[in-house]
Amino acid sequence: MKWGILFFTLSSVLFAADAQFSGKRDLNVSAIVMFLIFVVATLGITYWAARRTKTAKDFYTAGGGITGFQNGLAIAGDYMSAASFLGISGLVYMKGFDGLIYSIGFLVGWPIILFLVAEQLRNLGKYTFSDVASYRLKQTPIRTLAASGSLATVALYLIAQMVGAGQLIQILFGMDYEYAVVMVGILMILYVTFGGMLATTWVQIIKAVLLLSGATFMAIMIMYKVGFSFESLFAKAVELKKTNAIMAPGGLVSDPISAISLGIALMFGTAGLPHILMRFFTVSDAKEARKSVFVATGFIGYFYILTFIIGFGAVVLLTGNPEYLDTVKGGIIGGGNMAAIHTAHAIGGNIFLGFISAVAFATILAVVSGLTLAGASAVSHDLYSNVFARGRADEVTEMKVSKYSTIALGILAIILGIAFEKQNIAFMVGLAFAIAASANFPILFLSMFWGKLTTKGAVWGGGLGLLTAVVLVVLSKAVWVDILGYKTAIYPYGNPAIFSVTIAFVGIWLFSLMDKSEDAKREHAAYEHQFIRSQTGIGAEGASSH
Amino acid sequence: MSENIYDKVKTNPKFAELVQKRSRFAWKLAIVMLVVYYAFILVIAFSPHLFAIKIGEGVTTWGIPIGIGVILIAFVLTGIYTQRANGEFDELTHQIKEEVRGVK
Numbered sequence: 001m002k003w004g005i006l007f008f009t010l011s012s013v014l015f016a017a018d019a020q021f022s023g024k025r026d027l028n029v030s031a032i033v034m035f036l037i038f039v040v041a042t043l044g045i046t047y048w049a050a051r052r053t054k055t056a057k058d059f060y061t062a063g064g065g066i067t068g069f070q071n072g073l074a075i076a077g078d079y080m081s082a083a084s085f086l087g088i089s090g091l092v093y094m095k096g097f098d099g100l101i102y103s104i105g106f107l108v109g110w111p112i113i114l115f116l117v118a119e120q121l122r123n124l125g126k127y128t129f130s131d132v133a134s135y136r137l138k139q140t141p142i143r144t145l146a147a148s149g150s151l152a153t154v155a156l157y158l159i160a161q162m163v164g165a166g167q168l169i170q171i172l173f174g175m176d177y178e179y180a181v182v183m184v185g186i187l188m189i190l191y192v193t194f195g196g197m198l199a200t201t202w203v204q205i206i207k208a209v210l211l212l213s214g215a216t217f218m219a220i221m222i223m224y225k226v227g228f229s230f231e232s233l234f235a236k237a238v239e240l241k242k243t244n245a246i247m248a249p250g251g252l253v254s255d256p257i258s259a260i261s262l263g264i265a266l267m268f269g270t271a272g273l274p275h276i277l278m279r280f281f282t283v284s285d286a287k288e289a290r291k292s293v294f295v296a297t298g299f300i301g302y303f304y305i306l307t308f309i310i311g312f313g314a315v316v317l318l319t320g321n322p323e324y325l326d327t328v329k330g331g332i333i334g335g336g337n338m339a340a341i342h343t344a345h346a347i348g349g350n351i352f353l354g355f356i357s358a359v360a361f362a363t364i365l366a367v368v369s370g371l372t373l374a375g376a377s378a379v380s381h382d383l384y385s386n387v388f389a390r391g392r393a394d395e396v397t398e399m400k401v402s403k404y405s406t407i408a409l410g411i412l413a414i415i416l417g418i419a420f421e422k423q424n425i426a427f428m429v430g431l432a433f434a435i436a437a438s439a440n441f442p443i444l445f446l447s448m449f450w451g452k453l454t455t456k457g458a459v460w461g462g463g464l465g466l467l468t469a470v471v472l473v474v475l476s477k478a479v480w481v482d483i484l485g486y487k488t489a490i491y492p493y494g495n496p497a498i499f500s501v502t503i504a505f506v507g508i509w510l511f512s513l514m515d516k517s518e519d520a521k522r523e524h525a526a527y528e529h530q531f532i533r534s535q536t537g538i539g540a541e542g543a544s545s546h
Numbered sequence: 547m548s549e550n551i552y553d554k555v556k557t558n559p560k561f562a563e564l565v566q567k568r569s570r571f572a573w574k575l576a577i578v579m580l581v582v583y584y585a586f587i588l589v590i591a592f593s594p595h596l597f598a599i600k601i602g603e604g605v606t607t608w609g610i611p612i613g614i615g616v617i618l619i620a621f622v623l624t625g626i627y628t629q630r631a632n633g634e635f636d637e638l639t640h641q642i643k644e645e646v647r648g649v650k
Contacts, residue, residue: 097597099611101590108583108616111623113578116570119631184607231604238605247607248598249590256591263587287632301617308614532555534563536639538646 023395030354049195057194060127068288072295077208092311093339097245103304103545109270114207119286149384154375162417185414222313265497269433272440275374295332438465438500451527457512471494
């Protein structure tokens with residue numbers, strides 16, 4: 001972390017001298033140097049973590065010894081992906097206020113997670129959220145469904161990140177798309193296979209600190225240029241854009257059903273993302289789990305306020321500046337998502353541009369590592385150990401399976417990343433959130449709070465939710481029109497969640513109540529035991545000894 | 547953990563107190579968050595012009611401080627819950643555990 005702060009001060013010192021220098025961005029030496037430093041440092045951490053990762057518990061949850069504050073930063077890191085940094089600041093740059101609507105949707109899931117899910121999750125789970133969902137239900141069907149939900153979410157998210165990574169690196173470093181994707185894939189395999197959750201967490205923490213420092217510096221410099229007055233920042237932006245529209249809700253969220261549906265997907269989707277839920281098992285107890293959400297919410301909220309300032313700063317600094325304009329296509333070079341990157345250059349010249357580019361790359365690496373670890377544990381802990389081997393697999397074999405799964409997922413991510421290069425992937429993160437909200441979240445939530453839930457109910461209802469989410473996304477504009485090329489979308493709204501989440505909840509409820517089997521009676525009876533553990537933590541997994 | 551301990555927890559009046567206090571508090575805060583967020587979303591969906599009203603003479607609209615306000619409310623609510631849960635509720639949980647172990 002020290003070198004991050006060093007570069008941070010370095011670039012602010014050099015700022016004055018560098019501001020007059022309008023450099024070309026063909027070969028970004030400073031970005032490459034800073035990125036290499038990051039890679040060397042994180043591989044060092046992986047080496048350190050590898051020596052401390054001996055048991056399955058170490059591998060999946062860093063031995064349960066991460067503190068609440070550290071975990072909060074890591075969760076914030078998982079959430080502050082390159083897509084949200086570049087995407088939301090780009091959205092604010094183009095649409096102003098509408099960017100804020102997205103940020104808020106992404107944030108408000110966190111209080112809900114804290115109030116209703118976090119500590120129960122910590123008290124009941126071991127390595128994955130399927131542990132909680134299948135606590136008193138039948139292992140085989142529930143784990144299979146939960147692991148499928150996890151893998152679907154992870155795969156979609158991973159493809160979106162890989163394609164984004166390839167495109168970003170191409171622009172930032174002038175490197176070929178394929179090389180970029182392969183490099184990201186190999187580094188992520190190294191972090192996860194050797195360093196497990198411990199390395200993944202620390203890579204995430206370092207990146208979170210770098211990203212927050214970089215974004216803070218940008219926001220301060222922008223505010224400095226406008227005399228630390230929001231009114232003059234907005235006034236300048238309105239003057240340059242020649243419209244007041246950026247100060248109010250625009251066309252991004254048009255009809256009420258799409259608006260509410262997006263709200264549901266963002267809010268409950270967050271509570272169903274496997275790589276986020278997994279982080280709650282890395283802390284020692286419920287107290288630390290709560291602290292981590294508090295810290296994470298603070299950092300994520302702060303980060304979104306920064307991206308809002310950066311987006312408006314981009315309007316002020318980039319509009320009409322010929323250096324950043326794409327004379328052929330119009331707009332800024334590389335499209336709206338590059339707004340933050342160009343703004344970094346406008347603020348701190350090549351050195352700071354290099355820093356922000358390296359941070360963006362580091363962000364992608366850290367996020368894909370977390371995703372891969374969550375996917376690998378769904379395969380090894382849920383599918384292999386508990387479904388295929390019916391709980392009889394020993395720890396050594398399970399660890400081996402998880403490492404092979406990591407490598408397999410990494411290779412798959414590289415192949416899919418290359419295959420999807422030219423595809424429109426905008427729908428993928430939305431679909432990942434929709435599946436998380438419609439399959440993972442309802443099962444998890446009801447398994448913790450509703451004693452009458454049965455295996456049959458969870459499988460049918462969760463399955464229907466999953467199916468509805470996928471079908472509606474395929475029938476919506478993002479796939480039906482933009483990819484399949486049909487004239488009009490069959491499903492007219494932007495997001496399936498309002499229907500798919502409802503169907504999942506109603507389905508689970510209905511099929512559980514209809515279930516009169518002996519198994520169902522046993523499952524009702526086991527709820528009390530589970531409830532006591534979820535509320536008090538008696539019998540919960542503790543931190544490991546070291 | 548033996549079945550016995552769970553039975554003792556179940557009959558301990560402090561357990562009922564913990565569950566009732568905590569779930570009431572958690573749901574209350576969750577509802578505050580949901581109401582605030584959906585009020586925000588519904589204004590955008592049905593009458594976006596409300597957020598376009600200017601605060602003063604300048605260009606800043608009410609939408610901006612309200613949007614930032616929702617972010618701050620989310621953070622403050624997590625703070626309020628964490629504060630009470632890590633203090634009062636954990637203390638109660640601790641007492642339950644002590645009592646259950648004490649009367650073995």
